[in-house]
Amino acid sequence: MNTPLLEIEDLYAGVAGKEIIKGFNLTINEGEVHAIMGPNGAGKSTLSYLLCGKPGYEITSGVIKFRGKxxxxxxxxxxxxxxxxxxxxYPVxxxxxxxxxFLKYAVNAQRKYHNQPELDTMEFIKMLREEGRKLGIDAEMLKRPVNVGFSGGEKKRLETLQMAVLKPQLAILDEADSGLDIDALKIVAEGVNNLRDNKRSLLVITHYQRLLNYIVPDFVHVFADGRIVKSGDKNLALELEEKGYAEFVKDK
Amino acid sequence: MSGLIQEVKLFGYNIPRIEGLREKARASFWMPTVKTQAWKYTKLHSLKVDDFVVEPSKFLEEIEGKEIEEHCCCGENCHQHGESCSCGHHHEEREKHECKCRNKKHLPFAAYELHFENGKFVPIYPATPSGVEIMTLMEAFAIGEENHLLGKYIDYAKYPFAALNTAYLEEGLFIHIHKSAKLDKPLALINHTYGGQENLLVNIRNLIVLEDDAKAELVEYYHYSGEPKSRYFNNIVNEIYLGAGAELDHCRYQNEAYKAVHLALNSVRIKTQGIYNGFCLQKGADLGRSETQVRLLEKNAKAEVNAAYLMNGWATLDTTTDIEHLSPETYSSQLIKGVVGGEAKGVFQGKIYIAQDAQKTEGRQLHKALLLSDTAEVDVKPELEIFADDVKCSHGAACGELDQEQLFYMRSRGIGEKDAKQMLINAYFTDVMARIHNIKIQEWLQNEI
Structure with missing residues (x-):
């Protein structure tokens, strides 16, 4: 069996001394799409920042492995x-x-990491424009400073463009649908779906089931009070949409 | 008396006008103390030592027929072929020889270049368009071209280092752009300092006169090569006269050795419709001050005094401005941005003075700084003296740190922390750099950050 792409084992973590993730377990294999759904304050964003290594988020115990590392x-x-x-x-x-x-620098930094030669500028710009066109991002937008004066929808499309260009193994979508109207949502979802293949995986963190109509998950997990409390297939998302999170949220 | 004033025989000791200026200046020099308001934030202890050395006059050596080293690096052809010349280098051919002893820096864009080495002018003149006259200051005195302009409006009680500069009056250029003359590329004064001579005191005085409707770009570049710890003191004064409708873009880049001292005073006088667009990037030196005094003399005179500074370590870099609106409907704008790391200190003192009858005048000033460490410091002193009642004036100052969210965002895309910081620093300077009109100069300095 192949090494899983992402393994999280019994993770306890928090920010500023406050424990937010409490005994979290998750394994994502290559090509899988996982959705994590949960109420506000469950620690969904904390989880995504922990995976990216954002400063200030501290792990107290547990293991996170990516491709075995x-x-x-x-x-x-x-x-x-x-x-x-x-x-x-909320892209800054x-x-x-x-x-x-910005993107040229990011692409070349990643290529350098993998000992690949830098991309030729003209080639890169051509590729960027092509990818941008698919997402409704015109050449004018590519010249503007990153996210400055962009609408909510434009920011999310730019995020999607960056993903399309950087071609990650694991893309984490943190409330990617917040602030999007239905057309923008479709464009973003399509961009994400274009990247899907049997090697790349997705972790979709969301509040609402809506996004999952467009990015159909293989697994759905209910996340409450710092850990996964229930897992299932895409039907679980529909169930949650109907019943809400009430049964998973403890009375405090 | 301070060790900075020394007995040295200079060219023109027998010309009363020149010697008179020196005499007066010598008597007027004073060393600021910790109590001197104008130097409150910028401490001068590195100057309060007696070991500065003034090199003998190159002019007198030439007159006295002393043998001068002749080699390509000083712009003179080597007279000996196939053998070692006096600079100690072996030269094969007259045309093709490359002297490696000194790597003279050129600019990455086309310019009329004029070079100084260790404060001495290298007498090679580019072929400038008609109406542009360039000569050494001493020559200008000798033939009466100087017109009694030098030092006429500089108050030594206020500017002691201008007095010091005048006490050693000799090196420097007279640049005279005649009426309506225009330059197709910038004039560039490139000042090379080489290691080897410790504690060199250099005084350069440039007199720059643009007649009515003349237009020019002037670049000043100070750089250093050699032993990194070399200490020297470059004391520069530029006197700039802009006639009616004359325009000068003046860009200074100070990248001296990190133990060096660089003090500069730009004294600018602008007549009606004249425009001065000044920019200064300070990056080098242990102690650096770029001081600009502008006098807007007549209606519609305009000045921009913009600056950027960037440093680490223990340096103190100071930007001081003094803009005097002396007539109605004059305009000035200042944008100063700094990035300070380590235990370094940035200083900005900005003064706007608006005379009583200078109505309908506009004066803007904004200073912003980014502190990269907890030990970095910025001292800001804006001063507005407004005696007119119908003016638009503003000033502002802000200090911040690198945005951690931006940094995280960039790193989460794979950009290393150091590079991400550098990109943010570059981005920070974008708006002030955009105020340099010449795109090529802008690109050059952007790359130097």
């Missing part, structure tokens, strides 16, 4: 180069850094 000792950029990509819920604006040069 210990992920926890890797820096943010190493994890990205190893193939983890996070579509952020970076004034003064145009999209094109």
């Amino acid at each position: 210990n992920l926890m000792t890797m820096s943010v950029e190493e994890r990205a180069c190893e193939g983890i990509f996070l579509i952020m819920q 604006e970076i004034p003064g850094v145009p999209v094109t040069s």
Whole structure:
């Protein structure tokens, strides 16, 4: 059997001394799409930041392995180069850094990590424009500073474009549907689906079932109070949509 | 008396006008103390030592027929072929020889280049268009071209280092752009300092006169090569006169050795419709000050004084401005941005003065700095003195750190932390760099950050 892409074992973690993840287990194999659904405050975003290695998020115990390697000792950029990509819920604006040069730098940094030669600028721009066109991102937008003055939908499309260009092994979508109208949602979902193959995997973190109509998961997990409390197939998502999270949330 | 004032015989000791200027300046020099307001944040202890060395006059050596080293690096052809020349280098052919002893820096864009080595002008003049006159300052004095402009408006009580500069008045250029003359590429004063001579004190004085409707770009570049710990003191004064409708883009880049001292004063006078667009990037030196005094003399005179500074270690880099609006409907704008790391200190002192009858005047000033470490420091002193009642004036100052969210975002795309920081620093300077009109100069400096 192949090594799983991502293994999380009995993870306890938190931020600023507050424990948020409490005994979390999850295994994702190559080519699988997992959805994690849960109520507000369950620690969904914390989980995505932990996987990316965001400073300030601390693991107290447990193991995270990515393709058999210990992920926890890797820096943010190493994890990205190893193939983890996070579509952020609130992408930040970076004034003064145009999209094109930002992405070119990111692509070449990752190529360098894998001992591949840098991409030729003209080639890169051609590729970027082509990928952008599929997502409704025109050349003008590519010249603008990263996310500056972008609408919510444009930001998510740019996230999707970055994913299309960086071609990660594991893409994590953190509430990728927040702030999107239905058309933008379809475009983003299509972009994500284009990347799907039997090697790449997705971890879709979401509040609502809506996104899962477009990105159909193989597994659905209910996430409450820092761990997975129930797992099932895509039908679980429909069930949750109907009944809500009430049965999983303890009275405090 | 301070060890900075020394007895040295200079060219023109027998010309009363020149010697008179030096005499007066020598008597006027004073060393600022910790109590001197204008130097409160920028400490001068590295100057309070007696070991500065003033090189003998190159002009006098030439006159006295002393043998001068002749080799390509000083721009003069080697007269000996197939053998070692006086600079100690073996030259095969006159045309093709490359001297490796000194790597003279050229600019990455086309310019009329004028070179100084260790503060001495290398007498090679580029072929400039008609209406552009360039000569050494001493020559200008000798033939009466200087027109009694030098030092006319500099108050030594306020600018002691201008007095020091004048006390050693000799090196420097007279640049005269005649009425309506225009330059197709920038004039560039490139100042090379080489290691080897410790504690060199260099004074360069440039007198720059643009007649009515003349237009020019001037680049000043200070760089250093050799033993990194070399200590020296470059003391620069530029006096700039802009006639009616004259335009000067003036870009200074200071990248001296990290133990060096670089003090510069730009004194600018602008007549009606004249435009001065100044920019200064300070990156080198242990102690650096770029001071700009602008006097907007007549209606519609405009000045921009923009600057960027970037440093680490223990350096102090100071940007000081003094903009005087002396007539109605004059305009000034200043944008200063700094990035400070290590235990370094950035200083900005910005003054806007608006005279009583200078109505309908606009003066803008904004200073922003990014602190990269807990030990970095920025001292900011904006001063507005407004005596007119119908003016638009603003000033602002802000200090921040690198945005951790931006940094995380970039790193999560695979960009290493160091590179991500560098990209953010570059991005930070984008707006101030955009104020340099010449794109090629802009690109050059952007790459130097």
